[in-house]
Amino acid sequence: MRKDEAMTVEFLIHAIVRQTMILIAQLATLGGGRAPLAQVANQVFVDLVRELERQGVSRKVSADMFGLGLRTYRRKIQRLSESSTERGRSLWEVVLEFIKARGPVTRSEVFARFARDDEAQLRAVLRDLCESQLVVSIGPASKARYRAATEEELADLRNNQSAEGYDDFLVALMYREGPMTLEEIAGHAQVEVGMIEAPIERLVASGRIQTTVEGGVTRYRAGALVIPLGASSGWEGAVFDHFKAMVSTILVKLREGETAQADDRVGGSTYTIDVWKGHPLEDEVLRTLGRIRSELSDLRKRVNEQSGDKKPKEYSRVVVYAGQCVIPEENT
Template sequence: MKPQVLIDAIVRQTTVLIARLSTAGGVRSPLGHVANEVFVGLVTELENEGVSKKVIADMFGMALRSYRQKVQRLGESATTRGVTLWTAVQTFLAERGTATRGELLTRFQYDEEASIRGILNDLVESGLILRSGRGDETRYRVPTAEELRDLGAFVEDRSQESYAALVWVQVYREGPLSMERLAQLVPLPQATLDATIDALVADARIRRDLRDGVEVFTAEHVLIPVGETAGWEAAIVDHHRAVLNAIAAKVTTGTRTSTPADEVGGTTLTFDLWPGHPREQEVRSLLRATRALVLPLWEEVTEYNRMHPGKETYQVNYYCGQHVLEEDEGV
């Protein structure tokens, strides 16, 4: 099978997930930035794989000059290092609340004016900011919660613990992380990110160290307990990462078949059931039974490692999931 067929199928399934997340609870989350984030993420990963800029441009069906212009517009801000220009502009407005076009152009004076104007237009069209006035006195501001509700956008009073869980997961999975890299992975306002890190360090969930003169953050473990509501977003991100990494690891090995002795891979089964089926409850309780088996093992390994730390370690990422699809539900 051609890789393009597989890529297209995965993209379609991913868009279904994004659509359902963006409309969860009957509200609407802005999606104007998603296409740009996908482009930047793909470019970064392809470059990490050693693919040249000319080849990447060709893969996107773009001329090299157009590709470079787009990367520059969406890439790291020349004024605010370590974050994309899009994120830098959005964060600046979130922290200030309001600013004129002239103030924004002055703030990001080392970035191209055309890129700033394009990003502002994108933010307005996506509903993330509002615009009023004309010329350099055009004013941009962050919508109030009431205005977002009127627009049908997603509004949530996110607790500090929700942010903490998300940062904790990222530090554990990607660490050691510098503040610069962490701000890229979790694009929160700097004051919020600082407070979240301080709270995590205070209760020893993450550790702050200096490496080659750079402050970095690490975590020795992470756990979002069953039933914990504050960290459900972090749990979704972590589970999604585990699934994708397992698939990617299987693909990159070049192995196209599974074996009984596999240590990398996955198994997907669908059980056709009906009320009163003799194995109905046994099948529906598979998730509960698997958790009951795996969680105590994880706790024992964690406790042993705490008492007897190893010098050369590696990780085994294990995941499980279950979905009950009722007869009247769509796929």
């Protein structure tokens, strides 16, 4: 890669990160809510490290990409991926286990138990556990004691999640990433396995997801994902599915390394059209998304009618995504 190309890619990365942060901030504060974000920065680093390793990038090269010495890089991975007090297990996991076994406990008792771990990281874990409602803080902040949520409280949390479209999100996850084990689903959703067991059982019973057992290991998959237009819940799954489709398309195009052509089977296009009240084509432009939805729904229906149950072992999954927004502007 030439120096000018490397700079352009760097600018692109910064721009994508910026737009992604805007999206995360909007989701985190939607409807006046305050979603827990304490672990997001650390999660971004750890997930990026894992993806680089999955693509065959050595740790020495990865460390250089992050501007860190190899030893510092390894220490940071270890600090964020596992507890220094209990090797091989995440700090989030062992702190929750400790509170479950010994709670209510004070912050000082948590710090003493995990004395080899960074206090700032411990505070972030405690805050995240409380905001996730897996742990309950009792008393004023200066003298707070922590206990694990009861089964009744967890059941209420699960019911609230399903009411807010949690089921649709899980179906979307398994449709795009499956087949997956319970542990893999929980890892993607950043929750404990116990938090998804009831929703998974409900989805299996309703037929929305299917199971396969191989070598004694149960995996879950979704054969279809349909979130009706106008549905009052399920938008979370729809947002994830749209974002995943867009990212997958860009990744495939980057790997192919080809420039855009008129007859592309993989790619994307963005069109910006300015219209105003009374413009002769205003209505036609504003109805573009509706036309695309109608055409693609009809095409999918005809394909399904022709295919029936005759899908062979090898086939091509064509993912088409469409989006439209209308932004008020004014001339200056």
